[in-house]
Amino acid sequence: xTVVTLGSGQAGTGHAGTDRAARVGACLERARNGETAxxxxxxxxxxPLLWHVARAEGLTAEESADVVQxxxxxxxxxxxxxxxxRALTAWLVTATRREAWRVREMSRRPAPAGAxxxxxxxxxxxxxxxxxxxxxxxxxxxxxxQRLPERCRTLLRIVAHVSRPDYSAVAEALGMPVGxxxxxxxxxxxxxxEMLLADPGWST
Amino acid sequence: xxxxxxxxxxxxxxxxLARLAAVHALADPPPADLDERVTFAIALDAVDAEVARLSExxxxxxxxxxxxxxxxxxxxxxxxxxxxTVVDRPxxxxxxxxxxxxxxxxxxxxxxxEPAPPRRVTADPAGRFAFDGVAHGLGQLLVQPPQGSASxxxxxxAFAI
Numbered sequence: 001x002t003v004v005t006l007g008s009g010q011a012g013t014g015h016a017g018t019d020r021a022a023r024v025g026a027c028l029e030r031a032r033n034g035e036t037a038x039x040x041x042x043x044x045x046x047x048p049l050l051w052h053v054a055r056a057e058g059l060t061a062e063e064s065a066d067v068v069q070x071x072x073x074x075x076x077x078x079x080x081x082x083x084x085x086r087a088l089t090a091w092l093v094t095a096t097r098r099e100a101w102r103v104r105e106m107s108r109r110p111a112p113a114g115a116x117x118x119x120x121x122x123x124x125x126x127x128x129x130x131x132x133x134x135x136x137x138x139x140x141x142x143x144x145x146q147r148l149p150e151r152c153r154t155l156l157r158i159v160a161h162v163s164r165p166d167y168s169a170v171a172e173a174l175g176m177p178v179g180x181x182x183x184x185x186x187x188x189x190x191x192x193x194e195m196l197l198a199d200p201g202w203s204t
Numbered sequence: 205x206x207x208x209x210x211x212x213x214x215x216x217x218x219x220x221l222a223r224l225a226a227v228h229a230l231a232d233p234p235p236a237d238l239d240e241r242v243t244f245a246i247a248l249d250a251v252d253a254e255v256a257r258l259s260e261x262x263x264x265x266x267x268x269x270x271x272x273x274x275x276x277x278x279x280x281x282x283x284x285x286x287x288x289t290v291v292d293r294p295x296x297x298x299x300x301x302x303x304x305x306x307x308x309x310x311x312x313x314x315x316x317x318e319p320a321p322p323r324r325v326t327a328d329p330a331g332r333f334a335f336d337g338v339a340h341g342l343g344q345l346l347v348q349p350p351q352g353s354a355s356x357x358x359x360x361x362a363f364a365i
Contacts, residue, residue: 036246043242048225051234065235066258069361072242073255099257106259133227141223157232160224164213183212190209193220 021165024085032079043072046089049161050096053174056154057100063107067099074099089162090169097174140201144192152188155180159189237342244317244342245362253346253359256281264289279345279360286345286360293337298365300335304347307331311348317341340365 023041030038047068054064074095075082082088133139145153159181162170171181180186185193196202213221235241256279264274273292278285288302304310304327312333314323320339327333343365347358 034249036248037243039246040243043246044239047234047238047242048229051238052228052232055232061232061235062261065238065241066361068234068238069242069245070255070257072246073359073361076246076248077252077255102257133230138223138227141220142227145224145227156221156224157228160221160228179210184210185208185213185217187209189213189217189220190207193217194208196220197216 020163021085024088028079028082028085028088031076036076039072042088045163046092049089049158049170050092052158052161053093053096054100056158057097057104059100059103063103064100067096067103070099071095086166086169089166090173093170093173137202140199141196144195144199147195148188148192152191155186155188156192159186241342241362245344248315248344248346248359253357254281254283254355256284256286256345256358256360258361258363277363281358283349283355284347284358286347286358288345290365296340297336298338298340300338300343300365302327302333302335302345304331304333308350310350313346313348314338315344315346338365 027038027042050068050071051064054067055061059067071092075088075092078091082091133142145156148156155176158170158174159167162181167181167183171177174181180188258277259280260276260278262276264276275290276287277290278287285305286302287305288300291299291301293299300314302312304312307327307330309327309329309331311324311326314325314335316322316338323335323338325333325335341364342362344362345360349355349357
C-alpha cells in the first residue's frame with residue numbers, strides 16, 4: 001500500500017502531488033497552444049469525478065454523460081482563464097454542476113430541496129448488489145456505506161474520486177464546509193470509519 | 205479527546221476512500237465510451253467555437269420492418285439551433301437530415317473519428333442540409349458563421365450516429 005504524506009491540502013503535497021501538478025500544467029499549456037489532444041490524460045483522470053458530480057445532482061446516466069461532455073467543450077473555449085491544475089479541477093466541478101442545473105431546469109423537474117447544497121441531493125446510484133463484490137472487505141464497506149445518511153453517501157461518493165491535492169479546491173467549488181473534504185476527515189468519513197473498525201469483517 | 209472528524213486523513217481513510225471509489229465504479233459507472241466521446245469532441249481546431257447544447261433527443265419511431273430507427277436531436281446555441289434526424293438505413297448506414305434555425309445557407313461540417321475525413325455540405329437557403337451514407341459511430345457538427353460575420357463557429361457535442 002502506498003504511504004501517503006499528509007499536508008495542507010493546498011497545492012501538491014509530497015512528490016506525487018507536485019508531479020501531478022507539473023504534468024497537468026504541461027497538458028494545459030499544450031492545450032492552450034491549440035493541441036487539445038494533450039488533454040486526453042486529464043480527461044481520463046477527471047471524468048469519473050465529474051460523472052459523479054453530475055449524477056449527484058439527480059441527472060440520468062445519459063444526461064450526466066452529455067453534461068460532462070458539454071463541460072469539457074466549454075473548457076476548451078476558456079482555457080486561457082485556467083491558470084493552474086488546481087483551478088482546472090475547481091472550474092470543471094463548478095461548470096459540471098452549472099450544466100447539470102441547466103439540464104434539470106430544462107426538463108422541468110423540480111430541483112431537489114436545497115439544490116444549492118449538494119449534501120441535500122439524494123444519491124441516485126443503484127448500488128452493485130453485494131453479490132457483485134468479490135472482495136469481502138468491499139462487501140463490508142458497501143453494507144456500512146448504505147447505513148450512512150443520504151447526504152453522507154452523496155458527499156463521500158464524490159470525495160472518493162477527488163485527488164488529494166484538489167480537496168480544498170473541490171470543497172470550495174461544491175460549496176461545502178471547510179473540512180468536509182480533507183485535509184481533515186470530516187464527520188461522514190469519521191462515521192463510516194468508526195463502523196468499519198468495529199466490524200471484524202473489515203479489521204481482520 | 206479531539207473529535208475524530210477533525211483529525212487529518214490517514215492511511216486507513218485513504219484506503220476507505222480508494223475502495224469506495226472502486227465500489228462506485230461498479231455501482232454506477234460512467235458509460236464505457238465517455239472518455240472516447242470527450243476526447244473526440246474536444247479534438248477541434250476551433251477553440252473559440254460556440255457550444256450548442258443538447259436540448260432534446262427523441263426516438264420518433266421505427267420503420268415498418270423494425271429495421272429502421274429514427275431519432276431527432278436538437279442542439280441549442282445562443283446564435284443558432286441545429287436540429288437533426290438520424291435515420292438508420294436498411295444497409296446499416298445512416299442518413300442525417302438537418303435544419304438550421306434561423307435558416308441560412310451556411311457550411312455544415314460533419315466531423316468523424318479519424319481516419320475518416322470530415323464531410324462538408326452547404327445548407328440551402330431554408331437551412332436544410334443532409335449527410336447520407338454515414339457509418340455508425342461518433343459524429344460532431346460544426347456550423348460555419350455567415351461570410352464576413354465576426355460570430356464564432358457553432359459546435360455540437362459528439363453524438364452517437
